[in-house]
Amino acid sequence: MKAAILVFPGINRERDMARALRLISGHEPAMVWHAETSLPAGTDLVVVPGGFSYGDYLRCGAIAARAPVMDAVRDYAAKGGLVLGVCNGFQILCESGLLPGVLMRNARLKFICKDVHLRVERSDTPFTRGYNAGQVIRVPVAHGEGNYEADEETIKRLEGEGRVLYRYCSAEGVVDEANNINGAAHSIAGIVNDKGNVLGMMPHPENHVEDIMGCTDGRGLFAGLTAHLDRAA
Numbered sequence: 001m002k003a004a005i006l007v008f009p010g011i012n013r014e015r016d017m018a019r020a021l022r023l024i025s026g027h028e029p030a031m032v033w034h035a036e037t038s039l040p041a042g043t044d045l046v047v048v049p050g051g052f053s054y055g056d057y058l059r060c061g062a063i064a065a066r067a068p069v070m071d072a073v074r075d076y077a078a079k080g081g082l083v084l085g086v087c088n089g090f091q092i093l094c095e096s097g098l099l100p101g102v103l104m105r106n107a108r109l110k111f112i113c114k115d116v117h118l119r120v121e122r123s124d125t126p127f128t129r130g131y132n133a134g135q136v137i138r139v140p141v142a143h144g145e146g147n148y149e150a151d152e153e154t155i156k157r158l159e160g161e162g163r164v165l166y167r168y169c170s171a172e173g174v175v176d177e178a179n180n181i182n183g184a185a186h187s188i189a190g191i192v193n194d195k196g197n198v199l200g201m202m203p204h205p206e207n208h209v210e211d212i213m214g215c216t217d218g219r220g221l222f223a224g225l226t227a228h229l230d231r232a233a
């Protein structure tokens with residue numbers, strides 16, 4: 001695996017992401033500053049990490065989406081390259097047009113920082129192959145704008161094409177409004193683009209990868225990506 005982690009002013013999860021990737025894939029990721037106009041040669045995974053790019057001004061991710069490096073990411077994704085966006089990274093991918101929809105203020109207008117449960121909807125994708133379909137995992141969230149919304153037609157397409165990969169649920173896997181922490185449409189926590197090579201998700205799998213974190217449920221995502229990329233190499 002040759003991962004590249006994008007770094008924007010105000011991002012604060014890039015080291016957590018680097019640690020998780022190093023730990024699980026065994027490879028050191030490259031850190032790529034937002035002003036770069038190209039990605040390191042041979043990059044096979046681009047990660048857009050979480051944080052507060054540009055202080056969340058305008059709308060979370062709106063300014064970062066216009067950074068020079070995002071043109072290179074758009075080209076890379078158009079050629080089928082894998083892109084993973086977590087939290088602010090998900091917001092940046094939506095704002096840059098790489099994913100449909102938008103992340104709005106949480107329904108109760110409060111920043112939410114806690115562990116949540118997610119149901120993994122399918123296991124036949126590079127981003128979920130480390131899990132079983134229907135598996136419930138526990139990972140933390142930390143966001144103020146995680147309420148995923150899109151027009152009715154887009155939501156219908158996402159559902160019809162099986163592009164919702166992660167959904168908020170109870171510890172038992174029940175998806176309902178009581179467990180929909182931020183009010184997202186259809187309890188959506190993570191989606192992929194139409195080609196299936198770009199994933200955006202609000203929760204932070206990189207923060208549940210070691211025993212010392214109290215849970216290792218996030219490992220499956222990185223283990224799945226590693227297995228997918230090692231097989232392709």
Ligand SMILES: NC(=O)CC[C@H](N)C(=O)O
Nearest residue numbers: 050051087088143144145
């Ligand atoms: N942890 C994060 O990436 C936070 C994302 C964004 N700043 C928000 O509050 O919604």
